[in-house]
Amino acid sequence: MEERAAQPVWDYLQSMEACIVAFDDFTDIDVFFLWDLLNRVREPGCRVRLLGDSDKHVSSTGIEIPMHGHISESAECDVVLFASGMGTRRKRTDATFLSAFRLDPKRQLIGSMCSGALLLAALGLLEGKSATTYPTVRELLASTGVRVVEKPFVREGNVATAAGCLAAQYLAGWVIEEKFGAAKREEVLRSIMPVGEGLYFSDAEQVARAYATSTP
Amino acid sequence: MEERAAQPVWDYLQSMEACIVAFDDFTDIDVFFLWDLLNRVREPGCRVRLLGDSDKHVSSTGIEIPMHGHISESAECDVVLFASGMGTRRKRTDATFLSAFRLDPKRQLIGSMCSGALLLAALGLLEGKSATTYPTVRELLASTGVRVVEKPFVREGNVATAAGCLAAQYLAGWVIEEKFGAAKREEVLRSIMPVGEGLYFSDAEQVARAYATSTP
Numbered sequence: 001m002e003e004r005a006a007q008p009v010w011d012y013l014q015s016m017e018a019c020i021v022a023f024d025d026f027t028d029i030d031v032f033f034l035w036d037l038l039n040r041v042r043e044p045g046c047r048v049r050l051l052g053d054s055d056k057h058v059s060s061t062g063i064e065i066p067m068h069g070h071i072s073e074s075a076e077c078d079v080v081l082f083a084s085g086m087g088t089r090r091k092r093t094d095a096t097f098l099s100a101f102r103l104d105p106k107r108q109l110i111g112s113m114c115s116g117a118l119l120l121a122a123l124g125l126l127e128g129k130s131a132t133t134y135p136t137v138r139e140l141l142a143s144t145g146v147r148v149v150e151k152p153f154v155r156e157g158n159v160a161t162a163a164g165c166l167a168a169q170y171l172a173g174w175v176i177e178e179k180f181g182a183a184k185r186e187e188v189l190r191s192i193m194p195v196g197e198g199l200y201f202s203d204a205e206q207v208a209r210a211y212a213t214s215t216p
Numbered sequence: 217m218e219e220r221a222a223q224p225v226w227d228y229l230q231s232m233e234a235c236i237v238a239f240d241d242f243t244d245i246d247v248f249f250l251w252d253l254l255n256r257v258r259e260p261g262c263r264v265r266l267l268g269d270s271d272k273h274v275s276s277t278g279i280e281i282p283m284h285g286h287i288s289e290s291a292e293c294d295v296v297l298f299a300s301g302m303g304t305r306r307k308r309t310d311a312t313f314l315s316a317f318r319l320d321p322k323r324q325l326i327g328s329m330c331s332g333a334l335l336l337a338a339l340g341l342l343e344g345k346s347a348t349t350y351p352t353v354r355e356l357l358a359s360t361g362v363r364v365v366e367k368p369f370v371r372e373g374n375v376a377t378a379a380g381c382l383a384a385q386y387l388a389g390w391v392i393e394e395k396f397g398a399a400k401r402e403e404v405l406r407s408i409m410p411v412g413e414g415l416y417f418s419d420a421e422q423v424a425r426a427y428a429t430s431t432p
Binding site: 027028029032035036037048060061063064065066086132133134135136138150152153162163165166167170191192193194195197198199200201202204208211 | 413417424
């Protein structure tokens with residue numbers, strides 16, 4: 001009893017410090033789908049941030065988004081997810097960008113959407129591993145020595161790749177289940193299903209939790 | 217032959233001026249999923265814009281997005297789609313906001329995601345019609361006299377409602393098929409499917425078109 005009382009209160013909470021790594025010329029949906037899903041966890045110890053190497057980044061369709069911090073802060077995150085987009089072709093050979101990361105799959109969950117796998121490869125995180133990526137960059141990823149497989153989600157220990165925008169559900173689902181359990185994963189993923197096809201009017205009370213202060 | 221030559225060149229192109237109506241406290245994915253899908257059409261006469269009643273709007277998760285124009289410009293659009301989010305609860309009784317719209321289902325395709333149906337109802341566009349909405353606002357929408365049905369997508373002529381975030385595929389798909397045909401709809405929707413589950417490495421060349429200048 002005394003020992004428990006001595007522990008700081010945050011030890012009792014599930015927590016997750018997650019980041020999504022963005023850059024100029026990112027694919028909108030591959031940032032915002034992950035962002036939206038992870039924000040539905042709504043647990044007190046859960047924080048999600050967009051990290052870049054600039055204050056703002058512009059998507060491939062021209063939407064300018066403010067970042068929450070610098071990519072070097074990814075070292076302190078529990079979860080680091082790389083976005084996709086044409087920008088990955090430049091960033092994978094950008095030594096300044098790459099050297100800002102201090103990632104460790106032993107203590108972090110690390111993942112990518114679509115061509116974000118190119119950045120995992122550039123950081124040496126896919127050596128000797130299988131991975132998936134978007135069809136248009138299959139050959140480029142394979143040229144780095146990665147075994148590219150035609151699957152929506154490939155997990156190798158604490159490193160995972162997802163491909164095809166809707167596969168964000170697998171990537172975010174993996175992270176949420178690892179950190180908060182299968183029930184939370186199910187709750188979050190149900191909240192975005194089409195009505196009548198996985199989400200029902202009778203789910204109103206349960207899915208309202210995914211929005212906490214704001215409902216859709 | 218002479219008559220054809222006299223027509224302006226843009227009569228020969230498929231075109232679409234589309235807008236997504238946003239506001240403060242919008243649900244991120246319900247704006248960005250539609251935005252991303254409509255931007256994949258990549259036809260010369262296709263333009264998509266975010267319209268609001270302010271220069272910028274902040275999502276329910278705190279992302280600040282610049283708008284491309286004012287909601288009053290929706291009158292000149294071929295397609296007007298309303299986003300969702302807690303903001304709809306305020307906007308549905310905001311007389312200044314509502315009076316800025318001059319919409320006409322006879323010449324426009326008009327639609328909504330999730331609680332965006334509350335705005336269609338407030339604008340009188342769902343009178344005597346069936347519609348769908350997010351589970352958490354079913355009762356509120358029904359209280360306006362709308363017949364609320366548990367379906368992902370409900371189309372009544374040129375007015376359509378979709379509910380559950382992934383149902384954006386039905387709403388955007390409807391718009392794309394109406395304006396550019398079934399093949400374009402299929403091309404766009406395939407480009408976001410999970411790899412190995414609807415999208416395959418052999419689709420690389422076809423889906424690359426959805427990204428035109430930038431690939432994912």
